Amino acid sequence: MAAVCLSEAEKLYIVHGVQEDLRVDGRGCEDYRCAEVETDVVSNTSGSARVKLGHTDILVGVKAEMGTPKLEKPDEGYLEFFVDCSANATPEFEGRGGEELGTEIANTLYRVFSSEGSVDLKSLCINPREHCWVLYVDVLLLECGGNLFDAISIAVKAALFNTRIPKVRVLEDEEGSKEIELSDDPYDCIRLNVDDVPCIVTLSKIGYRHVVDATLQEEACSLASLLIAVTSKGALTCMKKIGKGSLDPESIFEMMETGKRVGKALHIALQKILDEEESLGTTRQKVGFLG
Amino acid sequence: MAAVAMRLPVARKAVAPSGSRGDEKHLVAPGDTITTDTGYMRGHGTYVDEEKLIASVAGAVERVNKLVCVKALKTRYNGEVGDIVVGRITEVQQKRWKVETNSRLDSVLLLSSMNLPGGELRRRSAEDELAMRDYLQEGDLISAEVQSVFSDGAVSLHTRSLKYGKLGQGVLVQVSPSLVKRQKTHFHDLPCGASVILGNNGFIWIYPTTEQKDEEAGGFTTNLEPVPLSDREVISRLRNCIVALATQKLMLFDTSILYCYEASLSHQIKDILKPEVMEEIVLETRQRLLDLEG
Numbered sequence: 001m002a003a004v005c006l007s008e009a010e011k012l013y014i015v016h017g018v019q020e021d022l023r024v025d026g027r028g029c030e031d032y033r034c035a036e037v038e039t040d041v042v043s044n045t046s047g048s049a050r051v052k053l054g055h056t057d058i059l060v061g062v063k064a065e066m067g068t069p070k071l072e073k074p075d076e077g078y079l080e081f082f083v084d085c086s087a088n089a090t091p092e093f094e095g096r097g098g099e100e101l102g103t104e105i106a107n108t109l110y111r112v113f114s115s116e117g118s119v120d121l122k123s124l125c126i127n128p129r130e131h132c133w134v135l136y137v138d139v140l141l142l143e144c145g146g147n148l149f150d151a152i153s154i155a156v157k158a159a160l161f162n163t164r165i166p167k168v169r170v171l172e173d174e175e176g177s178k179e180i181e182l183s184d185d186p187y188d189c190i191r192l193n194v195d196d197v198p199c200i201v202t203l204s205k206i207g208y209r210h211v212v213d214a215t216l217q218e219e220a221c222s223l224a225s226l227l228i229a230v231t232s233k234g235a236l237t238c239m240k241k242i243g244k245g246s247l248d249p250e251s252i253f254e255m256m257e258t259g260k261r262v263g264k265a266l267h268i269a270l271q272k273i274l275d276e277e278e279s280l281g282t283t284r285q286k287v288g289f290l291g
Numbered sequence: 292m293a294a295v296a297m298r299l300p301v302a303r304k305a306v307a308p309s310g311s312r313g314d315e316k317h318l319v320a321p322g323d324t325i326t327t328d329t330g331y332m333r334g335h336g337t338y339v340d341e342e343k344l345i346a347s348v349a350g351a352v353e354r355v356n357k358l359v360c361v362k363a364l365k366t367r368y369n370g371e372v373g374d375i376v377v378g379r380i381t382e383v384q385q386k387r388w389k390v391e392t393n394s395r396l397d398s399v400l401l402l403s404s405m406n407l408p409g410g411e412l413r414r415r416s417a418e419d420e421l422a423m424r425d426y427l428q429e430g431d432l433i434s435a436e437v438q439s440v441f442s443d444g445a446v447s448l449h450t451r452s453l454k455y456g457k458l459g460q461g462v463l464v465q466v467s468p469s470l471v472k473r474q475k476t477h478f479h480d481l482p483c484g485a486s487v488i489l490g491n492n493g494f495i496w497i498y499p500t501t502e503q504k505d506e507e508a509g510g511f512t513t514n515l516e517p518v519p520l521s522d523r524e525v526i527s528r529l530r531n532c533i534v535a536l537a538t539q540k541l542m543l544f545d546t547s548i549l550y551c552y553e554a555s556l557s558h559q560i561k562d563i564l565k566p567e568v569m570e571e572i573v574l575e576t577r578q579r580l581l582d583l584e585g
Contacts, residue, residue: 005379005381005429005430006430007379007430007431007432007458008430008431008513009458009459009460009461009513009515010432010460010461010462010463012460012515013460013461013462013518016517016518017523017527020520020523022520022523022524022527022560023527024462024527024530025527025530025531025560025561025564026524026527026528026530026531026559026560026561026563026564027294027561028294028561030294031294031295031561032294032295032296033564034296034297034298034564034565034566035295035296035297035298036297036298036299036300037297037298037299037300038299038300052300262295265294265295266295268295269295269296269297270297272297273297273298273299276299277299284299285302287299287300287301287302
């Protein structure tokens, strides 16, 4: 990952600051940086979102394609994740440099979305055992400024909220052969219920305390972080430890509590902004990439 | 209490030009024709095509007699002798350190062009060479002066003064080198209670003001005592103010930073980075700077 190199004194300054609940940019331990969320930024996707969190810049596109359901779940559609680390983010990602990180993030996303009920997969089924919608969720890292996982999960949720899947009907003739008919009206589409889609909250242990939304500099001072996927109701769906350091059980519980609390606030803020954007409808001036 | 702020992006507004006194700059984008007159000389940031002088970077046109240059707004650092820079050690080599200074090539700091701890004056021996990593190791920040510029543009630094040397606790902010105003001094003890080093290379170091300058140590021992909370608040506020000024492309020097700091006092430290607050305080700063000029 894009890592920065700091001197011992700089690290010490950050660690002491976290202990006093005043981080380098003036935030407290449980504050997020100001995030910008915009959906529907890529026209040739079913749903897309772009999230900027400080210097972290994420673009997510969701493309719905028709496929066959998996054998073990014949009446459900499924999600596929792919993470692309652009060499624009850091030169280290050039060539195959970003592959490892990309797979790690994609695997995490699979785990986060593996819990039942995060997305209503049954609604993606068209025709049991034969046809279903496959949602290809493509994540593109445009800039790395720390806290990738949280920003990506926010962007994925926003993109899923924005996703519109055309309505199809299955017609069956006398001989039993089936035909799929697409609705003529382009606005006739189904939308996903994203109420239970979890967001990831990363808690980085710095010194004796933990912080959310660590910058690159703060990540360099942290030996271990805990990744928690929280739903809007505060339910914890997935947990993962990253980093080479160890965490003691007591602090893990503390971090889980903080994660749930922050996660709920995160969901409320995200839902509010998504609803606000929705209410503006087509009158809103799109900013996109040139703003 | 957890605070999560999200917003919709807003398109950046074009702020009205500040210069009402008729000193509007000639701004060009890459590919723009600067002049069709053939009597001019081609300087940095320009090229000649079909007898026209064309800009190769985005920035302001500068003319010195017949020489036309374009000074880019966003650029890497081009070293000049006498500049004050802040840099980060990336490599320890034989008799020299490699220093990252935001220029196209890594700068070098020779073992012979620095003060030994204790200010001893002697030839550097093999023992000194072996102890180089004890003085400065990878990741350490230093302030230094540009001693010379090589023909390929690489910079050689020196720290032969007690002003320069290893930096201790504080915060580094990176901005474009073109935003740092050239001044007599780049070390400032601001009256708000912190000090800044405005490196010509766009690296800005903010650190707590120390009462007594430790003379005999020669700047190689770092104070690892925790910085008091009051100093931290000032440093964080200054940091956010400098980030705000840099995003709104205002020149950075002691007065502009101080005015911005004063304008920001009515806001919480973490709120300074919100776009609307940022715009407000930077506009106030600009107005005060214009009033100052008269």
